[in-house]
Amino acid sequence: MSGAQPILQVSGLSKRFGGFVALADIELEVKAGERLGLIGPNGSGKSTLVNCLCGTLRNESGTVRFQGQPMDGLAAHQRTRLGMARSFQLPRPFGTLTLAENLRIPLLYAVQTRDSMPEAAIDKRCMDLLRMVGLHEKATRLPKDLTQIEMRKLELARAMAAEPKLLIADESMAGLSNQEVDDILALLVKLNEEQGITIILIEHIMRAVLSFSQRLVVLVAGRKIADGDPRDVVRQDDVVAAYLGS
Amino acid sequence: MKNPLFILWLIVAAALTFGLARLVDNAYFYFAGYVVLQYIVLSTAWNILGGYTGYVNFGIPAFIAVGAYSTVVLHKTTSLPLVAMIAIGGALSALLGVGTGYLTLRLRGTFFSIATLAMAVVMQTLVTNWDFVGGSRGAYIIRPATVQYLGINYIEYLFLIMLGLSIFAVATARAIEKSRLGFGFATIRDDELAAEASGVPTLKLKLIACGLSGGFMGMAGSPLPYYVTYLDPASTFSLSYAVNTIAMPLIGGTSSWLGPILGAILLGTLQQVATVTISSAVSLLIVGVLLVFFVIVAPKGILGWFQK
Numbered sequence: 001m002s003g004a005q006p007i008l009q010v011s012g013l014s015k016r017f018g019g020f021v022a023l024a025d026i027e028l029e030v031k032a033g034e035r036l037g038l039i040g041p042n043g044s045g046k047s048t049l050v051n052c053l054c055g056t057l058r059n060e061s062g063t064v065r066f067q068g069q070p071m072d073g074l075a076a077h078q079r080t081r082l083g084m085a086r087s088f089q090l091p092r093p094f095g096t097l098t099l100a101e102n103l104r105i106p107l108l109y110a111v112q113t114r115d116s117m118p119e120a121a122i123d124k125r126c127m128d129l130l131r132m133v134g135l136h137e138k139a140t141r142l143p144k145d146l147t148q149i150e151m152r153k154l155e156l157a158r159a160m161a162a163e164p165k166l167l168i169a170d171e172s173m174a175g176l177s178n179q180e181v182d183d184i185l186a187l188l189v190k191l192n193e194e195q196g197i198t199i200i201l202i203e204h205i206m207r208a209v210l211s212f213s214q215r216l217v218v219l220v221a222g223r224k225i226a227d228g229d230p231r232d233v234v235r236q237d238d239v240v241a242a243y244l245g246s
Numbered sequence: 247m248k249n250p251l252f253i254l255w256l257i258v259a260a261a262l263t264f265g266l267a268r269l270v271d272n273a274y275f276y277f278a279g280y281v282v283l284q285y286i287v288l289s290t291a292w293n294i295l296g297g298y299t300g301y302v303n304f305g306i307p308a309f310i311a312v313g314a315y316s317t318v319v320l321h322k323t324t325s326l327p328l329v330a331m332i333a334i335g336g337a338l339s340a341l342l343g344v345g346t347g348y349l350t351l352r353l354r355g356t357f358f359s360i361a362t363l364a365m366a367v368v369m370q371t372l373v374t375n376w377d378f379v380g381g382s383r384g385a386y387i388i389r390p391a392t393v394q395y396l397g398i399n400y401i402e403y404l405f406l407i408m409l410g411l412s413i414f415a416v417a418t419a420r421a422i423e424k425s426r427l428g429f430g431f432a433t434i435r436d437d438e439l440a441a442e443a444s445g446v447p448t449l450k451l452k453l454i455a456c457g458l459s460g461g462f463m464g465m466a467g468s469p470l471p472y473y474v475t476y477l478d479p480a481s482t483f484s485l486s487y488a489v490n491t492i493a494m495p496l497i498g499g500t501s502s503w504l505g506p507i508l509g510a511i512l513l514g515t516l517q518q519v520a521t522v523t524i525s526s527a528v529s530l531l532i533v534g535v536l537l538v539f540f541v542i543v544a545p546k547g548i549l550g551w552f553q554k
Contacts, residue, residue, distance in 0.1 A: 056439065075449075076442035085443070092440040094433050096501070105433050108426045110445030162445055 005068075007032040007166055007198050008053070013062030015045075015052055015222075022048045023222045026062070030166070030200065035192050037213030037230060038202045041242055045222040046202050047089060050170050054086050055079045066166070081110045085164035089171045089202075091151040093143035099154060100126045100139040106162035114163075125161070133157045133187065149180045156187065166198045167191065173205055181208050188212065210234070218242070249421050256413045264409060267402075276405040278522075280473060282514035283408035284466050288487070289494035289506035290415040291462030296492070297500030298428065299455045300435030302355075305346065305362030306491045307483040308369040309460045312339040313467030314482055318379045321387055321471065328407065332468040339464020340457045347456030351449055354438075370483040384478030387471040404469055415462045420503040422458075431455055486530055490517075493533050497540050499549025508548050 010028040014021070023045045030036050040046050051057040053064055055076035064071040066084055074082075085106075094102050103126045111117060117125070130136040133153035138145065146154060152172050159167055169188065173181045185208055191197050203209045209216065209230070216233040218226040220242040226233045233239060267275050288306065296302050313335035320331045350361040374382045393403040422428045430451045433441035438448050471477045490513065498509030513536060517529035544550050 054443065056442070075447070076439075077445045077447045080443055080445040088440065088443070092437045094436040094440065096436055097429070097432055101429065105429055105441070105446060106444040108429060109447075112426075113445070158440075158444060 005032055006030060007034075007067055008200075009063075009065040009068075010053070011063055011065075013049075013052060013059050013064065015048055015057060015059045021222050023052065023059070026219075026224055028217065028224065028227075030198060032165070032198055033192070033196050034198055035189075035212055035214045036198075036200045037209040037216045038200055038219065039204070039206075039209055039216065040219035043221075044219040044242075046219055047170060048222075049219065050086060050168050050200075050202065053168065054084060077109070080106070080162050080164075081113050083163070083165035084168070085110075085159040085162040085166070086168040087152075087155040087159045087170060087172050089174070091143075091155040093146075093151065093154055093158075095143055098140050098142060099130060099135055099146075102143065102154060102158055103129050103161045106158060110162040129157045129161050132160070149176055149183070152176070152184065153187075156184070160191065164197060166200070168200045168202070170202045171204065172201075173203060173208055181205060185212055206234075249417070252420060253413065253417045256417060260409045260413055264406060267405060273399070273401060274522075276399075276401045278518040280401070280405050280408050281518060282511060283405070283412050284470075285490060285494055285510040285514045286412045286507055287408065287415045287466035288463055288491040289498075289510045290412075290419050290503065291459050291466065292491050293495040293500055293503075293506045294419055294422065294431075294462070295455045295459035297495055297505070298422065298431035298435065299452060301452070301455070302359045302492070303362045303459065304359050304488055304492070305366040305369075306463060306488045307485070308362075308366040309339045309342060309463035310467030310470065310487055311369055311373060311479075311482045312342050313464035314470040314477055315373060315376075315379050316464075317468045317471045318385045318387065318477060322378070328403075328469060328472065332407070332411070332465050335468030336461045336465035339467070340461030342464070343456040343458075343460020344453050346460070347453045351452055366483060366488070370479055373482070374479045380478070382479060384476055385471065387475050387477065389472045389475060400472070404473055407469055408466075411462075411465055414465075416503055416507060418458070418462070419506075423503055427451070427454070486533075489530070489533055490514075493537050495547070497536055497547055499547030501546070501553075502549055505547050505549045512548075 006029045008030040010026055013023060013026040015023040026049065038046055048057065052059040055071065055074055066079065066082060071079060094105065104122060107117065107122050107125055127136055127139060130139055133156060135150060135153060135157070143151065143154065156169065156172060173184050176184070188199055188201065189212065192199050201209065201212055213230050215228065216230040217224060218233060218239050225238050225242065226236050267279060292303060292306060316335040316338050317331045320326055320334060346362060346365055350358050353361055373379065379385050389400050392399055396403060430446050433444065433446050434448050434451060441448050494509030494513050495506040497513060498507065499505030513533065516532050520528045520532055540547060
């Protein structure tokens with residue numbers, strides 16, 4: 001493949017839980033600025049892969065390279081500081097902090113470790129991020145006052161607050177209506193096109209994945225079975241078999 | 247309110263308290279007041295770990311004992327002033343805090359609490375078998391009658407020291423609360439996984455919280471031998487220290503520096519009054535009844551009434 005340098009390189013990555021092989025020998029390359037879709041049936045190892053990429057879980061073998069640098073032994077917070085951010089499948093807001101304070105955390109702990117930011121700039125950035133996802137009127141509210149879609153938007157805004165180069169969105173649209181899915185999709189595409197952020201989207205909603213992704217990777221039972229143009233990938237026999245049964 | 251201004255207010259409040267004590271002019275007031283102040287330090291210290299980061303520590307007596315027994319050792323071997331002994335006791339106790347944190351950092355919730363409880367039992371066994379500090383027989387400390395350079399009784403001096411420690415502890419807790427560190431602690435309490443994903447070094451912050459919390463508890467325990475003049479393992483490791491220290495922030499409210507103070511003053515004073523007027527056994531009953539009452543009626547403590 002030509003063009004941009006890979007921002008993420010995964011080679012030979014394996015993860016097992018006891019005797020269960022969750023991921024086997026995963027090879028993956030993501031180019032800077034790319035929009036990658038990652039799909040697979042339930043239990044195929046998508047979230048485990050995200051956890052291994054982000055340092056939440058330790059992989060037994062293989063390496064993850066981010067911007068050419070090996071991530072071995074780096075804790076999750078160190079990877080976030082380097083520019084890798086994620087949103088969680090089930091939103092995990094900081095329940096006792098207001099929305100603005102929720103976004104303040106990555107600014108204080110990820111962005112400020114790279115370059116200093118005056119207090120006023122932090123406040124402004126929090127509000128800008130909230131405005132981006134349309135939650136600015138609820139800045140002083142607590143997460144428990146939010147609806148499901150607002151919660152997911154907060155989750156994305158918090159990941160964005162860390163000013164990532166690579167954003168991994170783990171099922172940020174599950175359970176949302178069509179309109180809401182479109183809202184989130186538009187937001188993600190905007191982030192990718194305007195700020196050049198590389199995005200890996202993990203999703204079950206085919207319509208969303210197909211309209212978003214420039215490339216599609218399919219995981220089945222911990223193995224990568226397809227990688228390529230979304231239109232071609234979904235026609236592959238083994239992908240169809242994995243989803244519909246042969 | 248800016249931190250320096252807040253400290254000024256604390257000093258004014260402390261001066262008023264000491265002035266009131268002089269006005270009452272009854273030695274017992276100092277004895278009772280010392281205990282209340284000691285609990286302000288202890289519950290504020292506990293709240294840094296328990297309230298801010300959400301890690302419930304039951305091993306409070308172990309930290310008090312490190313402070314108290316380091317004073318016993320220093321008293322027997324050196325002629326350091328009490329303030330220096332407090333600094334050393336606090337430092338040793340902070341080390342114990344960091345060590346405990348490091349060994350138990352994989353444990354969450356109840357498991358962490360049980361580990362700290364076990365740590366207290368281990369410490370008690372060690373002290374009970376340590377002959378130099380009196381073992382199970384206990385240690386006698388003969389305290390001076392007066393403090394020459396201040397021209398006051400020794401108990402007044404101890405009261406004053408504890409007043410100073412309270413200012414130190416409360417000012418620190420408040421400074422942390424709305425700082426970068428305080429926000430970090432809050433994310434650990436709310437969701438450790440999300441905290442890591444937001445760039446918060448949770449392990450490091452937990453160790454800082456353990457160290458600060460343990461350090462202040464040790465400082466609160468350091469003057470204890472001079473206060474009781476006879477220190478034995480059974481009463482130093484008394485469960486009532488742990489129960490009171492945890493009950494006070496819970497009753498006052500764990501979300502802010504004010505909660506532990508409210509709880510300590512309310513519960514500490516009630517206990518002192520009950521000890522004198524009824525019996526010392528009743529004071530423990532009061533804790534139990536109040537705790538049950540607050541868990542049912544006001545789970546967020548007194549502060550919770552004033553918050554939405």
